[in-house]
Amino acid sequence: MDQGQRLIRNDTEIGHASAVAASERRFRSLVAATSDFVWRCAPDGRLLEISAAWLELAGLSAEAARGWGWLPALHEADRQPYLDAWLEHIATGRPFTQTYRLLCAGGDVRWFQDRAVPVHDDTGTIVEWIGAGQDVTGRKLATMELERQREQYRTLVECTSAILWEGDPETFQFTFVSQEAETLLGYPTARWCQERDFWVRHIHPEDRDWAPDYCARTTAEGRSHTFDYRMLAADGSVVWLRDVVSVITEGGRPVKMVGVMVDITASKRTEIALRESEARLRAISSNLPGGLSRRVMEADGRVHFTYLSDGYAEVFGVDVERARRDPKALYEIMLPEDRPRYDAALRHSAAHREPLDVQFRIRRPDGALRWVRALGTPRPGDNGATVWDGLAIDDTHRREAEDALRESQALLEIAGRTARLGGWLADVATGTVSWSDEVCAIFDLPAGSHPTVAQSMTFFRGTESERVRTLFHRCVRDGRPYDEEFEILTARGRKAWVRVIGEPVHDTEGRVTHVRGACQDITEQRRAREAVQFLAHYDPLTRLPNRRLLHERLQLALAGRGPGARHAAVLFLDLDHFKTVNDTLGHQVGDRMLQEVARRLAASVRETDTVARFGGDEFAIILSGLDTDPEEALREAEAIGEGIRATLARPYHLEGHERHSSVSLGITLLDEDCAGADDLMQRADVAMYQAKAAGRGRLRLFDPGMRAALHNRVREESALREALAEARITVHYQAQFDAEGRVTGAEALARWHDPARGWIPPAEFIPLAEDCGLIGALGASILEQACEALARWQRQGHGRLTLAVNVSARQFHEVAFVDTVRDILHRTGASPWRLRLELTESLLLADVEDTSEKMHALRALGLRFALDDFGTGYSSLAYLRRLPFDQLKIHQGFVQAAQQDPNDDAIVRTVIALANTLGLEPLAEGVETEAQREMLAAYGCTACQGYLLGRPAPEAEFVARLDAEAAHPTE
Numbered sequence: 001m002d003q004g005q006r007l008i009r010n011d012t013e014i015g016h017a018s019a020v021a022a023s024e025r026r027f028r029s030l031v032a033a034t035s036d037f038v039w040r041c042a043p044d045g046r047l048l049e050i051s052a053a054w055l056e057l058a059g060l061s062a063e064a065a066r067g068w069g070w071l072p073a074l075h076e077a078d079r080q081p082y083l084d085a086w087l088e089h090i091a092t093g094r095p096f097t098q099t100y101r102l103l104c105a106g107g108d109v110r111w112f113q114d115r116a117v118p119v120h121d122d123t124g125t126i127v128e129w130i131g132a133g134q135d136v137t138g139r140k141l142a143t144m145e146l147e148r149q150r151e152q153y154r155t156l157v158e159c160t161s162a163i164l165w166e167g168d169p170e171t172f173q174f175t176f177v178s179q180e181a182e183t184l185l186g187y188p189t190a191r192w193c194q195e196r197d198f199w200v201r202h203i204h205p206e207d208r209d210w211a212p213d214y215c216a217r218t219t220a221e222g223r224s225h226t227f228d229y230r231m232l233a234a235d236g237s238v239v240w241l242r243d244v245v246s247v248i249t250e251g252g253r254p255v256k257m258v259g260v261m262v263d264i265t266a267s268k269r270t271e272i273a274l275r276e277s278e279a280r281l282r283a284i285s286s287n288l289p290g291g292l293s294r295r296v297m298e299a300d301g302r303v304h305f306t307y308l309s310d311g312y313a314e315v316f317g318v319d320v321e322r323a324r325r326d327p328k329a330l331y332e333i334m335l336p337e338d339r340p341r342y343d344a345a346l347r348h349s350a351a352h353r354e355p356l357d358v359q360f361r362i363r364r365p366d367g368a369l370r371w372v373r374a375l376g377t378p379r380p381g382d383n384g385a386t387v388w389d390g391l392a393i394d395d396t397h398r399r400e401a402e403d404a405l406r407e408s409q410a411l412l413e414i415a416g417r418t419a420r421l422g423g424w425l426a427d428v429a430t431g432t433v434s435w436s437d438e439v440c441a442i443f444d445l446p447a448g449s450h451p452t453v454a455q456s457m458t459f460f461r462g463t464e465s466e467r468v469r470t471l472f473h474r475c476v477r478d479g480r481p482y483d484e485e486f487e488i489l490t491a492r493g494r495k496a497w498v499r500v501i502g503e504p505v506h507d508t509e510g511r512v513t514h515v516r517g518a519c520q521d522i523t524e525q526r527r528a529r530e531a532v533q534f535l536a537h538y539d540p541l542t543r544l545p546n547r548r549l550l551h552e553r554l555q556l557a558l559a560g561r562g563p564g565a566r567h568a569a570v571l572f573l574d575l576d577h578f579k580t581v582n583d584t585l586g587h588q589v590g591d592r593m594l595q596e597v598a599r600r601l602a603a604s605v606r607e608t609d610t611v612a613r614f615g616g617d618e619f620a621i622i623l624s625g626l627d628t629d630p631e632e633a634l635r636e637a638e639a640i641g642e643g644i645r646a647t648l649a650r651p652y653h654l655e656g657h658e659r660h661s662s663v664s665l666g667i668t669l670l671d672e673d674c675a676g677a678d679d680l681m682q683r684a685d686v687a688m689y690q691a692k693a694a695g696r697g698r699l700r701l702f703d704p705g706m707r708a709a710l711h712n713r714v715r716e717e718s719a720l721r722e723a724l725a726e727a728r729i730t731v732h733y734q735a736q737f738d739a740e741g742r743v744t745g746a747e748a749l750a751r752w753h754d755p756a757r758g759w760i761p762p763a764e765f766i767p768l769a770e771d772c773g774l775i776g777a778l779g780a781s782i783l784e785q786a787c788e789a790l791a792r793w794q795r796q797g798h799g800r801l802t803l804a805v806n807v808s809a810r811q812f813h814e815v816a817f818v819d820t821v822r823d824i825l826h827r828t829g830a831s832p833w834r835l836r837l838e839l840t841e842s843l844l845l846a847d848v849e850d851t852s853e854k855m856h857a858l859r860a861l862g863l864r865f866a867l868d869d870f871g872t873g874y875s876s877l878a879y880l881r882r883l884p885f886d887q888l889k890i891h892q893g894f895v896q897a898a899q900q901d902p903n904d905d906a907i908v909r910t911v912i913a914l915a916n917t918l919g920l921e922p923l924a925e926g927v928e929t930e931a932q933r934e935m936l937a938a939y940g941c942t943a944c945q946g947y948l949l950g951r952p953a954p955e956a957e958f959v960a961r962l963d964a965e966a967a968h969p970t971e
Contacts, residue, residue, distance in 0.1 A: 059105025075101035163261035186234030204230035290393030299384030317364035350386035420521035542598035550612035554677035567633035572684035578617035662697030739942035745802035779811035787830035809843035832862030892926020
């Protein structure tokens with residue numbers, strides 16, 4: 001009985017040990033299997049050629065081994081069997097496989113396995129045999145060792161013992177245990193039987209919670225059972241036991257338990273080692289960048305897999321178990337156009353025993369297109385098969401990176417040609433320079449030119465040659481890189497600018513052996529940079545310094561002030577009525593005149609002075625080096641100014657036209673009270689405006705009285721800004737009437753009430769807003785207030801009224817003016833068909849094309865237009881035909897003088913007749929007497945506006961009048 005139990009235990013151990021050995025062998029075989037040598041034989045079996053590796057092992061020369069000279073190197077016991085098998089396969093033409101021992105030159109014996117296949121010609125005749133041999137000594141020795149271990153295990157099984165026991169099914173107290181209990185666990189057998197809870201107390205704590213319960217439950221059910229658990233031995237060690245329990249029952253009730261406890265500690269350790277080995281294999285497989293596989297190609301060409309790691313699921317996106325069962329699962333997702341390449345690679349690797357390395361594309365089940373690279377090492381398999389242990393990886397990112405690199409290199413070459421950029425390398429020892437083709441092209445040399453360092457220096461002009469030579473030698477001597485721009489003279493005599501970059505190349509000892517770098521043709525960039533610099537500081541039309549450069553030179557002049565220093569002065573000039581030149585002769589002629597003015601100004605001053613175009617038809621001159629006495633310096637400046645005034649008054653001959661012009665000048669000295677360049681220009685500007693106010697064509701010097709006017713202007717500008725910010729500029733409404741005296745609409749008029757100064761006339765603050773750049777904000781505020789009122793009138797039942805709003809030229813010609821009007825209409829909800837914008841003739845002349853485009857865009861929104869103060873400007877009929885006006889407003893000056901001056905009367909009649917002829921509505925402004933109204937009606941103008949019928953009033957008063965008129969329509 002004891003011997004049988006020992007057999008059971010040791011058989012279990014052998015099984016687990018074999019599993020461990022199999023797992024380890026499988027892991028090792030997955031790494032690689034390589035052929036040791038190849039050979040070639042004639043059709044009759046005679047050796048023609050064999051690898052040097054085999055010859056070296058056998059101690060034979062190639063000549064000695066040829067024919068049948070190799071046979072004595074085989075072990076005596078293997079020669080005849082090998083030869084018989086070899087001749088048999090030669091006769092039948094079947095692939096040959098044979099294992100044998102080789103007597104090595106060093107005296108040792110090694111096992112080899114040969115495989116050979118016949119090579120046929122086109123007629124099917126065998127022309128030669130190709131074979132490969134593999135050293136299988138390790139495998140043979142492992143097999144013999146395994147046999148030895150198995151024999152040893154059989155011996156151990158015969159000596160193995162187990163614990164036999166009997167017990168009470170109620171109390172689990174042992175009634176008998178064999179002597180092996182004391183041998184295995186170290187406790188006297190008496191304790192096993194005498195101590196009631198001996199078994200339970202000595203179970204391992206981790207198994208104590210379940211093992212007794214499991215045994216009690218199955219015993220109570222009368223079922224025999226087997227379970228594994230751990231017990232604590234007397235020496236503290238842990239012993240794994242497999243308890244085989246039989247339950248003896250009487251009348252269906254358990255009366256006795258008998259069993260065998262087999263020590264399975266060793267097998268459990270083996271099992272744990274097996275799990276760890278498999279876990280290690282899985283970990284290695286999972287951490288590899290792909291999936292491991294064993295691929296087999298049978299002799300008939302069929303391909304299947306005997307092993308696939310889980311990594312294949314990540315690469316191919318397929319179920320690994322399905323792929324193991326059905327190799328087509330992987331082949332079918334391969335792109336059809338890549339399959340021939342894959343098949344050819346397999347066949348080539350199998351035929352030549354060369355490593356497999358093939359790339360192909362797959363369409364994964366999720367639709368993703370991926371590149372896969374399959375690698376493997378071939379080795380012979382059973383029955384003429386070829387086995388590859390290898391790896392498949394997702395190669396998509398590498399392929400994409402290679403594609404991107406190729407694309408980048410192509411783009412780099414294109415960029416080099418486009419940017420005129422190339423590389424160079426100078427050898428310090430030989431003094432020669434290698435230039436890329438692009439660098440050769442820059443210097444107008446043939447491609448492939450290799451000038452010396454000294455010859456390269458000759459292309460650099462003047463001091464540039466010494467500068468580049470110094471930089472190069474400093475780079476060699478001190479290892480200092482450089483990046484500089486140089487002017488060169490190419491081999492064809494062409495002037496060019498290049499950017500040269502150089503950096504040292506060191507050897508392993510830190511010495512500079514070469515200088516490498518890049519050279520770029522930056523001629524165009526230099527020209528562009530110079531053009532940008534010119535545009536940044538000079539006016540492109542007149543080529544005079546612009547406002548920015550003028551400001552910089554003023555700052556320098558101000559910085560040079562000091563006791564005893566010579567004075568400087570600023571002259572500010574504005575051409576009188578220059579706008580008429582553009583309007584009548586065109587901007588091209590106007591530009592010619594500005595260029596002529598610039599030429600005359602430059603000729604009127606010294607080289608040390610600065611003549612600048614300030615903007616438009618405004619110029620400024622900085623006179624330097626004037627007398628140290630301020631009064632004398634001012635007289636010098638005034639004399640120069642008078643000379644300029646006389647020079648610019650001479651006739652201008654412009655493309656067949658002779659024009660006369662005058663200029664208004666303002667002069668100020670750079671004194672210690674000046675706060676800066678801006679303050680200085682404001683002073684000269686104020687003086688110039690005083691000259692204009694005095695009748696134009698004059699010169700004025702800045703004096704303290706003008707300073708007060710300047711300060712007053714600054715205060716007024718500040719007050720205007722505050723009024724706009726605090727919404728203190730409001731809208732009053734002056735009614736417009738028809739022939740029956742009914743209100744047909746109104747004109748929105750801006751009104752400013754200052755807390756300190758009271759009501760300020762529009763004639764004062766509107767020009768101020770235009771001068772200081774606030775007219776856009778002021779106009780937008782008035783327009784929005786007017787549209788809000790128009791929307792309210794519509795809701796209050798006065799929707800028939802139209803509302804006219806004046807728009808300044810600067811506001812109208814803002815780029816976003818149309819968008820501003822559209823946004824205001826959208827926000828306020830005012831009807832665009834009831835809104836009329838009043839434009840002046842000066843606005844039309846400023847930019848006719850822009851005016852036409854904006855008017856038609858606004859007309860498309862539904863707005864109407866009135867031409868304000870018609871007759872005070874050029875009164876061009878071309879504008880009336882071209883632009884979408886629907887109303888002409890007669891200036892109040894003509895209306896009020898018509899009854900006293902026949903000329904004004906004729907103008908009024910003509911304007912009314914013209915409006916009616918063109919289908920426009922005439923409207924007279926400034927109607928203050930009933931006689932004027934009757935006269936206008938007689939001429940055909942029934943629409944009026946003026947104090948006779950209504951003064952401008954706040955919205956509340958205006959709406960009250962509308963309500964009263966609606967309540968008494970007949971009055």
